[in-house]
Amino acid sequence: MSAVFKKIIRDYKLSARLMPVFTLAPELELACARVADFIGESFPGEAEPLVTEMLQDGLAAYRQVRKSGEPHIAFMQGLFRRAHLLYARRYVAWQGERYQIWSPMLESIPSFEARHPGARTEAIDERCPERITPRSAAFQLAARTLTGENFRQYFEDYDVAHCLADSEAVPG
Known part of the structure; x- marks a missing residue:
């Protein structure tokens, strides 16, 4: 587990x-x-x-x-x-004024978070374009x-x- x-x-x-x-x-x-x-x-x-x-x-x-x-x-x-x-929401990692957006299903969310250590993550109310x-x-x-x-x-x-x-x- x-x-x-x-x-x-x-x-x-x-x-x-x-x-x-x-x-x-x-x-x-x-x-x-x-x-x-x-x-x-x-x-x-x-x-x-x-x-x-x-x-x-x-x-x-x-x-x-x-x-x-x-x-x-x-x-x-x-x-x-x-x-x-x-x-339904975009998951974003903020690094100061710059940000990275998680692309659904391309990688796991914990992997995305690990690629951006120290970044503030949040889900914003913006639908994915797909x-x-x-x-x-x-x-x-x-x-x-x-x-x-x-x-x-x-x-x-x-x-x-x-x-x-x-x-x-x-x-x-």
């Missing part, structure tokens, strides 16, 4: 809630850790860090179908539901964070992105 994922679990008291998910589908622990490592803990969501909100969405989806469907698939649907928010659908954003994040077998299982066999809109770009 990654240090970022452990910190998020500890800070937001998610351990007891995630345990049943990881017991049912142990591969989801690696998937969650890799998502946490890619996004990091500083990219903001609506009220908390984005990765925390993504984990909570996965848990909510898991609970909804726990007894009536395939909860591990619902968890993955919830986990990647907010991937499009990585395009037009992207929530489905495409989910696929892109999954391709960068899941192992080959997990990607195949969840995105080819089960197509967890089927519930995401696939025809409309993220509003700007």
Whole structure:
């Protein structure tokens, strides 16, 4: 388990809630850790860090179908539901008056932050210029964070992105 994922679990008291998910589908622990490592803990969501909100969405989806469907698939649907928010704001590293902008999906956010040590980072309310659908954003994040077998299982066999809109770009 990654240090970022452990910190998020500890800070937001998610351990007891995630345990049943990881017991049912142990591969989801690696998937969650890799998502946490890619996004990091500083990219903001609506009220908390984005990765925390993504984990909570996965848990909510898991609970909804726990007894009536395939909860591990619902968890993955919830986990990647907010991937499009990585395009809704620009993540910027300020170095005095100069700044660098993170390009979504080209590198992980912690790698971007590491390339700019000492820089002040923040998300600004400016949409990325790329037009992207929530489905495409989910696929892109999954391709960068899941192992080959997990990607195949969840995105080819089960197509967890089927519930995401696939025809409309993220509003700007």
